Amino acid sequence: MQAVVYKGPKEVAIEDVEEPEIEHPNDVVIDITTSCICGSDLHMYEGRTAAEAGIVFGHENMGVVTEVGDAVSTLAVGDRVVAPFNVACGFCENCENGYTGFCTNVNPGFAGGAYGYVAMGPYKGGQAEKLRIPYADFNALKLPEGDQHEDAFALLADIFPTGWHGTELANLQPGDSVAIFGAGPVGLMAAYSAKIKGAAEIYVVDRVPSRLELAEQHCDATGINFEEGDPVDQITQQHGGEVDKGVDAVGYQAIDPDTDPGSDAYDPARENPAVVLNQLVQVVRPTGQLGIPGLYVPSDPGAPDEMAAQGRLGIDFGKLFEKGQKLGTGQCNVKQYNRQLRDLIIEGRADPSWVVSHRVSLEEAPEMYEKFDNREEGVTKVLLEP
Protein backbone atom coordinates (compact mmCIF):
# COMPACT_ATOMS: atom_id res chain seq x y z
CA MET A 1 0.00 0.00 0.00
CA GLN A 2 1.01 3.64 -0.40
CA ALA A 3 2.15 5.67 2.64
CA VAL A 4 3.86 8.93 3.59
CA VAL A 5 7.43 7.99 4.57
CA TYR A 6 9.94 10.30 6.28
CA LYS A 7 13.16 10.46 4.26
CA GLY A 8 15.16 13.11 6.15
CA PRO A 9 14.91 16.81 7.08
CA LYS A 10 12.23 18.53 4.98
CA GLU A 11 11.61 15.46 2.87
CA VAL A 12 8.76 12.97 2.80
CA ALA A 13 7.91 10.62 -0.06
CA ILE A 14 5.00 8.42 -1.05
CA GLU A 15 6.30 4.87 -0.97
CA ASP A 16 5.03 1.34 -1.11
CA VAL A 17 5.05 -0.19 2.39
CA GLU A 18 3.79 -3.47 3.87
CA GLU A 19 0.09 -3.63 4.65
CA PRO A 20 -0.79 -3.88 8.34
CA GLU A 21 -2.18 -7.16 9.67
CA ILE A 22 -3.85 -8.32 12.85
CA GLU A 23 -0.86 -8.95 15.17
CA HIS A 24 -2.80 -9.54 18.38
CA PRO A 25 -6.39 -10.69 19.00
CA ASN A 26 -7.23 -7.22 20.35
CA ASP A 27 -6.34 -5.47 17.08
CA VAL A 28 -8.47 -4.21 14.25
CA VAL A 29 -7.32 -3.00 10.84
CA ILE A 30 -9.03 -0.04 9.21
CA ASP A 31 -9.16 1.38 5.71
CA ILE A 32 -8.14 5.00 6.22
CA THR A 33 -10.72 7.49 4.97
CA THR A 34 -8.98 10.58 6.41
CA SER A 35 -5.58 11.17 8.03
CA CYS A 36 -4.37 14.66 8.97
CA ILE A 37 -1.03 16.43 8.87
CA CYS A 38 -0.23 17.94 12.29
CA GLY A 39 2.09 20.64 13.62
CA SER A 40 3.62 17.83 15.68
CA ASP A 41 4.66 16.08 12.45
CA LEU A 42 6.58 19.23 11.52
CA HIS A 43 9.03 18.84 14.42
CA MET A 44 10.06 15.48 12.87
CA TYR A 45 9.80 16.79 9.31
CA GLU A 46 12.20 19.64 10.10
CA GLY A 47 14.74 17.26 11.64
CA ARG A 48 14.15 18.68 15.12
CA THR A 49 13.69 15.29 16.81
CA ALA A 50 15.52 11.97 16.86
CA ALA A 51 13.20 10.63 14.12
CA GLU A 52 15.04 8.47 11.63
CA ALA A 53 14.28 7.99 7.97
CA GLY A 54 11.69 5.28 7.29
CA ILE A 55 8.97 6.25 9.78
CA VAL A 56 5.46 6.19 8.30
CA PHE A 57 3.90 9.43 9.56
CA GLY A 58 0.29 9.93 10.65
CA HIS A 59 -1.18 10.00 14.17
CA GLU A 60 -4.58 11.58 13.34
CA ASN A 61 -6.52 8.74 11.80
CA MET A 62 -10.05 7.69 10.97
CA GLY A 63 -11.56 5.07 8.73
CA VAL A 64 -13.66 1.96 8.37
CA VAL A 65 -12.94 -1.39 10.07
CA THR A 66 -11.95 -4.13 7.61
CA GLU A 67 -10.49 -6.83 9.88
CA VAL A 68 -11.32 -7.69 13.48
CA GLY A 69 -9.16 -9.68 15.92
CA ASP A 70 -10.78 -12.64 17.74
CA ALA A 71 -10.76 -10.92 21.14
CA VAL A 72 -12.36 -7.67 19.98
CA SER A 73 -15.92 -7.55 21.29
CA THR A 74 -17.44 -4.20 20.40
CA LEU A 75 -16.34 -3.56 16.80
CA ALA A 76 -17.38 -5.17 13.54
CA VAL A 77 -16.31 -4.99 9.92
CA GLY A 78 -17.84 -1.83 8.42
CA ASP A 79 -17.77 0.27 11.59
CA ARG A 80 -16.62 3.84 11.06
CA VAL A 81 -14.14 4.88 13.75
CA VAL A 82 -11.67 7.59 14.75
CA ALA A 83 -8.59 6.70 16.80
CA PRO A 84 -7.04 8.99 19.45
CA PHE A 85 -3.44 9.78 18.49
CA ASN A 86 -2.49 8.12 21.78
CA VAL A 87 -2.14 4.36 21.73
CA ALA A 88 -3.26 3.18 25.18
CA CYS A 89 -4.00 -0.14 26.89
CA GLY A 90 -6.95 0.93 29.05
CA PHE A 91 -5.89 -0.99 32.17
CA CYS A 92 -2.57 0.42 33.47
CA GLU A 93 -2.71 2.81 36.42
CA ASN A 94 -2.44 5.92 34.21
CA CYS A 95 -5.12 4.70 31.80
CA GLU A 96 -7.40 3.82 34.71
CA ASN A 97 -7.01 7.39 35.95
CA GLY A 98 -7.80 8.81 32.53
CA TYR A 99 -4.20 9.65 31.59
CA THR A 100 -4.20 7.69 28.36
CA GLY A 101 -1.46 9.92 26.97
CA PHE A 102 0.83 8.33 29.54
CA CYS A 103 -0.01 4.63 29.18
CA THR A 104 2.77 2.50 30.66
CA ASN A 105 2.02 -0.69 28.76
CA VAL A 106 2.14 0.21 25.07
CA ASN A 107 5.69 1.56 24.82
CA PRO A 108 7.92 -0.23 27.35
CA GLY A 109 10.27 2.09 29.24
CA PHE A 110 8.23 5.18 28.40
CA ALA A 111 4.87 6.60 29.46
CA GLY A 112 2.88 7.18 26.29
CA GLY A 113 2.48 5.72 22.83
CA ALA A 114 1.30 7.11 19.50
CA TYR A 115 1.02 6.17 15.84
CA GLY A 116 3.76 7.26 13.46
CA TYR A 117 5.79 9.22 15.98
CA VAL A 118 9.42 9.08 17.10
CA ALA A 119 9.96 7.46 20.53
CA MET A 120 6.25 6.68 20.84
CA GLY A 121 6.45 2.95 20.15
CA PRO A 122 6.33 0.62 17.16
CA TYR A 123 2.96 1.82 15.84
CA LYS A 124 2.92 2.67 12.14
CA GLY A 125 1.33 5.93 11.06
CA GLY A 126 -1.94 6.29 9.21
CA GLN A 127 -0.93 8.67 6.41
CA ALA A 128 -1.41 5.54 4.37
CA GLU A 129 -4.16 3.36 2.98
CA LYS A 130 -4.57 1.17 6.07
CA LEU A 131 -3.80 1.20 9.79
CA ARG A 132 -3.62 -1.33 12.62
CA ILE A 133 -5.30 -0.17 15.84
CA PRO A 134 -4.17 -2.08 18.95
CA TYR A 135 -6.43 -2.55 22.01
CA ALA A 136 -9.14 -1.62 19.56
CA ASP A 137 -12.16 -1.84 21.87
CA PHE A 138 -10.49 0.88 23.95
CA ASN A 139 -8.83 2.96 21.23
CA ALA A 140 -11.40 3.13 18.45
CA LEU A 141 -14.25 5.59 18.96
CA LYS A 142 -17.34 4.64 16.94
CA LEU A 143 -18.90 7.22 14.65
CA PRO A 144 -22.24 7.31 12.87
CA GLU A 145 -22.29 5.41 9.56
CA GLY A 146 -21.87 7.21 6.27
CA ASP A 147 -19.63 10.12 5.50
CA GLN A 148 -21.34 12.98 7.32
CA HIS A 149 -19.06 15.30 9.36
CA GLU A 150 -15.96 13.56 7.98
CA ASP A 151 -13.71 16.64 8.43
CA ALA A 152 -15.00 17.46 11.90
CA PHE A 153 -14.73 13.86 13.13
CA ALA A 154 -11.15 13.57 11.79
CA LEU A 155 -10.21 16.41 14.13
CA LEU A 156 -11.27 14.24 17.11
CA ALA A 157 -8.04 12.24 16.73
CA ASP A 158 -6.00 15.14 18.07
CA ILE A 159 -6.49 18.86 17.62
CA PHE A 160 -10.06 19.40 18.86
CA PRO A 161 -9.43 17.40 22.06
CA THR A 162 -5.93 18.92 22.36
CA GLY A 163 -7.25 22.48 22.06
CA TRP A 164 -9.90 21.58 24.65
CA HIS A 165 -7.14 20.05 26.82
CA GLY A 166 -5.24 23.35 26.67
CA THR A 167 -8.23 25.10 28.22
CA GLU A 168 -8.66 22.30 30.78
CA LEU A 169 -4.98 22.54 31.79
CA ALA A 170 -5.59 26.27 32.28
CA ASN A 171 -8.79 25.50 34.26
CA LEU A 172 -10.74 27.88 32.02
CA GLN A 173 -14.14 28.75 33.50
CA PRO A 174 -17.15 30.54 32.01
CA GLY A 175 -16.57 34.28 32.18
CA ASP A 176 -12.76 34.00 32.20
CA SER A 177 -10.51 36.02 29.93
CA VAL A 178 -7.82 33.99 28.18
CA ALA A 179 -4.71 34.62 26.07
CA ILE A 180 -3.88 31.86 23.60
CA PHE A 181 -0.44 31.92 21.96
CA GLY A 182 -0.34 30.27 18.55
CA ALA A 183 -3.13 30.31 15.95
CA GLY A 184 -2.10 27.05 14.36
CA PRO A 185 -4.69 24.27 14.37
CA VAL A 186 -4.19 23.60 18.10
CA GLY A 187 -4.40 27.27 19.13
CA LEU A 188 -7.49 27.74 16.98
CA MET A 189 -9.14 24.72 18.58
CA ALA A 190 -8.20 26.06 22.03
CA ALA A 191 -9.87 29.35 21.11
CA TYR A 192 -12.94 27.50 19.80
CA SER A 193 -13.09 25.45 23.01
CA ALA A 194 -12.82 28.65 25.05
CA LYS A 195 -15.76 30.07 23.11
CA ILE A 196 -17.83 26.91 23.65
CA LYS A 197 -17.01 27.01 27.38
CA GLY A 198 -18.18 30.60 27.65
CA ALA A 199 -14.95 32.58 28.00
CA ALA A 200 -15.67 36.31 28.30
CA GLU A 201 -12.68 37.45 26.25
CA ILE A 202 -10.33 35.51 24.02
CA TYR A 203 -7.02 36.88 22.68
CA VAL A 204 -5.12 34.84 20.08
CA VAL A 205 -1.50 35.66 19.24
CA ASP A 206 0.30 34.75 16.00
CA ARG A 207 1.91 36.37 12.96
CA VAL A 208 -0.03 34.66 10.15
CA PRO A 209 -2.94 36.97 9.19
CA SER A 210 -5.18 34.23 7.74
CA ARG A 211 -4.91 32.25 10.98
CA LEU A 212 -5.72 35.29 13.13
CA GLU A 213 -8.71 36.00 10.89
CA LEU A 214 -10.06 32.48 11.51
CA ALA A 215 -9.77 33.07 15.26
CA GLU A 216 -11.74 36.31 14.94
CA GLN A 217 -14.34 34.86 12.59
CA HIS A 218 -15.07 31.53 14.27
CA CYS A 219 -14.09 32.05 17.91
CA ASP A 220 -15.09 35.67 18.55
CA ALA A 221 -11.45 36.22 19.49
CA THR A 222 -9.29 39.32 19.24
CA GLY A 223 -6.34 38.63 16.95
CA ILE A 224 -2.96 39.91 18.17
CA ASN A 225 -0.13 40.07 15.63
CA PHE A 226 3.18 39.85 17.51
CA GLU A 227 5.01 41.46 14.58
CA GLU A 228 3.03 44.65 15.25
CA GLY A 229 4.24 45.07 18.83
CA ASP A 230 4.84 43.21 22.06
CA PRO A 231 1.87 40.85 22.48
CA VAL A 232 1.80 41.22 26.27
CA ASP A 233 1.52 45.01 25.91
CA GLN A 234 -1.12 44.69 23.21
CA ILE A 235 -3.24 42.33 25.32
CA THR A 236 -2.94 44.21 28.62
CA GLN A 237 -3.75 47.48 26.88
CA GLN A 238 -6.84 46.14 25.15
CA HIS A 239 -8.01 44.15 28.14
CA GLY A 240 -7.13 46.79 30.71
CA GLY A 241 -4.81 44.48 32.67
CA GLU A 242 -3.73 40.88 32.91
CA VAL A 243 -6.00 38.04 31.79
CA ASP A 244 -7.27 35.17 33.94
CA LYS A 245 -5.87 32.24 31.98
CA GLY A 246 -3.28 31.46 29.29
CA VAL A 247 -2.64 28.71 26.76
CA ASP A 248 0.64 27.93 24.97
CA ALA A 249 -0.22 26.34 21.62
CA VAL A 250 3.20 27.11 20.12
CA GLY A 251 5.79 24.97 21.90
CA TYR A 252 9.60 24.89 21.77
CA GLN A 253 9.97 26.08 18.20
CA ALA A 254 8.56 29.52 19.08
CA ILE A 255 9.67 32.38 16.87
CA ASP A 256 11.58 35.07 18.75
CA PRO A 257 9.16 38.02 18.48
CA ASP A 258 11.70 40.59 19.66
CA THR A 259 11.24 43.63 17.43
CA ASP A 260 12.72 46.16 19.88
CA PRO A 261 14.89 48.81 18.29
CA GLY A 262 18.45 48.07 19.33
CA SER A 263 18.07 44.28 19.41
CA ASP A 264 19.14 42.16 16.42
CA ALA A 265 16.89 42.64 13.43
CA TYR A 266 13.70 40.61 13.75
CA ASP A 267 13.90 37.39 11.79
CA PRO A 268 11.02 34.86 11.78
CA ALA A 269 13.62 32.11 11.35
CA ARG A 270 15.12 32.91 14.76
CA GLU A 271 13.69 30.87 17.63
CA ASN A 272 13.42 31.51 21.35
CA PRO A 273 12.09 28.35 23.01
CA ALA A 274 11.10 29.99 26.32
CA VAL A 275 9.54 33.17 25.00
CA VAL A 276 5.90 32.07 24.97
CA LEU A 277 6.11 30.57 28.46
CA ASN A 278 7.55 33.83 29.78
CA GLN A 279 5.01 35.96 27.98
CA LEU A 280 2.27 33.81 29.52
CA VAL A 281 3.73 34.33 32.99
CA GLN A 282 3.62 38.07 32.29
CA VAL A 283 0.18 38.31 30.73
CA VAL A 284 -1.74 36.06 33.15
CA ARG A 285 -2.83 37.58 36.46
CA PRO A 286 -1.54 36.53 39.88
CA THR A 287 -3.08 33.14 40.84
CA GLY A 288 -4.11 32.58 37.22
CA GLN A 289 -3.39 29.32 35.42
CA LEU A 290 -1.37 28.33 32.33
CA GLY A 291 -2.21 25.40 30.04
CA ILE A 292 0.71 24.21 27.94
CA PRO A 293 -0.24 21.72 25.21
CA GLY A 294 2.49 23.16 22.91
CA LEU A 295 5.26 20.59 22.66
CA TYR A 296 8.55 20.76 24.61
CA VAL A 297 11.25 18.10 24.27
CA PRO A 298 14.07 16.85 26.50
CA SER A 299 16.52 16.93 23.59
CA ASP A 300 16.50 19.08 20.45
CA PRO A 301 19.16 18.52 17.80
CA GLY A 302 18.49 21.93 16.21
CA ALA A 303 18.22 24.05 19.38
CA PRO A 304 19.47 27.65 19.34
CA ASP A 305 21.80 27.01 22.34
CA GLU A 306 23.37 24.23 24.42
CA MET A 307 20.87 24.43 27.27
CA ALA A 308 17.87 24.28 24.97
CA ALA A 309 19.45 21.29 23.23
CA GLN A 310 18.84 19.44 26.52
CA GLY A 311 15.35 20.83 26.93
CA ARG A 312 16.53 23.33 29.59
CA LEU A 313 14.88 26.69 29.16
CA GLY A 314 15.30 30.06 30.87
CA ILE A 315 11.88 30.32 32.47
CA ASP A 316 10.96 33.23 34.78
CA PHE A 317 10.18 30.87 37.62
CA GLY A 318 10.64 33.60 40.22
CA LYS A 319 7.92 35.65 38.60
CA LEU A 320 5.66 32.61 38.29
CA PHE A 321 6.16 31.90 42.02
CA GLU A 322 5.59 35.52 42.95
CA LYS A 323 2.32 35.49 41.02
CA GLY A 324 1.28 32.16 42.55
CA GLN A 325 0.40 30.79 39.13
CA LYS A 326 -0.30 27.15 38.36
CA LEU A 327 0.55 25.38 35.15
CA GLY A 328 -0.29 22.12 33.41
CA THR A 329 1.55 20.43 30.56
CA GLY A 330 1.73 17.26 28.52
CA GLN A 331 0.23 15.19 25.77
CA CYS A 332 -3.52 15.38 25.51
CA ASN A 333 -5.38 12.40 26.93
CA VAL A 334 -7.66 12.32 23.90
CA LYS A 335 -10.01 9.72 25.37
CA GLN A 336 -10.96 12.09 28.18
CA TYR A 337 -12.74 14.32 25.69
CA ASN A 338 -13.30 12.68 22.30
CA ARG A 339 -16.67 11.02 23.07
CA GLN A 340 -18.22 14.23 24.40
CA LEU A 341 -16.79 16.34 21.58
CA ARG A 342 -18.09 13.78 19.05
CA ASP A 343 -21.56 14.19 20.53
CA LEU A 344 -21.35 18.00 20.34
CA ILE A 345 -20.61 17.55 16.62
CA ILE A 346 -23.43 15.02 16.09
CA GLU A 347 -25.92 17.30 17.85
CA GLY A 348 -24.78 20.33 15.84
CA ARG A 349 -23.51 22.23 18.87
CA ALA A 350 -19.92 22.25 17.62
CA ASP A 351 -18.43 22.06 14.16
CA PRO A 352 -14.65 22.53 14.15
CA SER A 353 -14.38 21.76 10.42
CA TRP A 354 -13.84 25.46 9.62
CA VAL A 355 -10.19 24.93 10.56
CA VAL A 356 -9.69 22.56 7.62
CA SER A 357 -8.19 24.37 4.64
CA HIS A 358 -7.24 21.45 2.40
CA ARG A 359 -8.39 17.90 1.67
CA VAL A 360 -5.99 16.30 -0.81
CA SER A 361 -4.89 12.90 -2.05
CA LEU A 362 -1.96 11.06 -0.47
CA GLU A 363 0.19 11.83 -3.53
CA GLU A 364 -0.04 15.53 -2.73
CA ALA A 365 1.36 15.05 0.80
CA PRO A 366 4.99 16.08 0.02
CA GLU A 367 3.85 19.39 -1.46
CA MET A 368 1.39 20.04 1.39
CA TYR A 369 4.01 19.23 4.05
CA GLU A 370 6.18 21.96 2.53
CA LYS A 371 3.38 24.51 2.44
CA PHE A 372 2.10 23.75 5.94
CA ASP A 373 5.69 23.86 7.24
CA ASN A 374 6.10 27.35 5.76
CA ARG A 375 2.86 28.39 7.52
CA GLU A 376 1.74 29.70 4.14
CA GLU A 377 -1.26 32.01 4.21
CA GLY A 378 -4.44 29.96 3.99
CA VAL A 379 -2.79 26.59 4.71
CA THR A 380 -4.23 25.85 8.13
CA LYS A 381 -5.12 22.18 8.44
CA VAL A 382 -4.46 19.61 5.75
CA LEU A 383 -6.39 16.34 5.51
CA LEU A 384 -5.13 13.45 3.41
CA GLU A 385 -7.50 11.07 1.68
CA PRO A 386 -5.91 7.90 0.30
Ligand SMILES: NC(=O)c1ccc[n+]([C@@H]2O[C@H](COP(=O)([O-])OP(=O)(O)OC[C@H]3O[C@@H](n4cnc5c(N)ncnc54)[C@H](O)[C@@H]3O)[C@@H](O)[C@H]2O)c1
Ligand atom coordinates in the same frame (compact mmCIF):
# COMPACT_ATOMS: atom_id res chain seq x y z
N1 LIG B 1 0.04 18.25 23.78
C1 LIG B 1 -0.43 17.57 22.73
O1 LIG B 1 -1.03 16.52 22.89
C2 LIG B 1 -0.25 18.12 21.36
C3 LIG B 1 -1.03 17.63 20.31
C4 LIG B 1 -0.92 18.21 19.04
C5 LIG B 1 0.01 19.22 18.85
N2 LIG B 1 0.79 19.64 19.88
C6 LIG B 1 1.76 20.73 19.73
O2 LIG B 1 1.06 21.97 19.67
C7 LIG B 1 1.85 22.92 18.95
C8 LIG B 1 1.01 23.59 17.87
O3 LIG B 1 0.60 22.66 16.89
P1 LIG B 1 -0.16 23.12 15.58
O4 LIG B 1 -0.65 21.90 14.90
O5 LIG B 1 -1.14 24.17 15.91
O6 LIG B 1 1.06 23.66 14.71
P2 LIG B 1 1.62 24.98 14.06
O7 LIG B 1 3.09 24.82 14.14
O8 LIG B 1 0.99 25.17 12.74
O9 LIG B 1 1.17 26.19 15.01
C9 LIG B 1 2.06 26.98 15.73
C10 LIG B 1 1.70 28.45 15.49
O10 LIG B 1 2.46 29.24 16.41
C11 LIG B 1 2.84 30.44 15.76
N3 LIG B 1 3.96 31.01 16.51
C12 LIG B 1 5.29 30.79 16.37
N4 LIG B 1 5.98 31.51 17.26
C13 LIG B 1 5.07 32.22 17.99
C14 LIG B 1 5.19 33.16 19.05
N5 LIG B 1 6.38 33.52 19.55
N6 LIG B 1 4.04 33.70 19.56
C15 LIG B 1 2.82 33.34 19.06
N7 LIG B 1 2.65 32.45 18.02
C16 LIG B 1 3.78 31.90 17.53
C17 LIG B 1 3.16 29.99 14.35
O11 LIG B 1 3.11 31.07 13.45
C18 LIG B 1 2.06 28.95 14.09
O12 LIG B 1 0.91 29.51 13.47
C19 LIG B 1 3.03 22.14 18.40
O13 LIG B 1 4.13 22.31 19.29
C20 LIG B 1 2.55 20.71 18.44
O14 LIG B 1 3.60 19.78 18.51
C21 LIG B 1 0.67 19.11 21.12
Ligand SMILES: [Zn+2]
Ligand atom coordinates in the same frame (compact mmCIF):
# COMPACT_ATOMS: atom_id res chain seq x y z
ZN1 LIG C 1 -1.46 15.81 15.81
Ligand SMILES: [Zn+2]
Ligand atom coordinates in the same frame (compact mmCIF):
# COMPACT_ATOMS: atom_id res chain seq x y z
ZN1 LIG D 1 -2.38 2.02 29.74
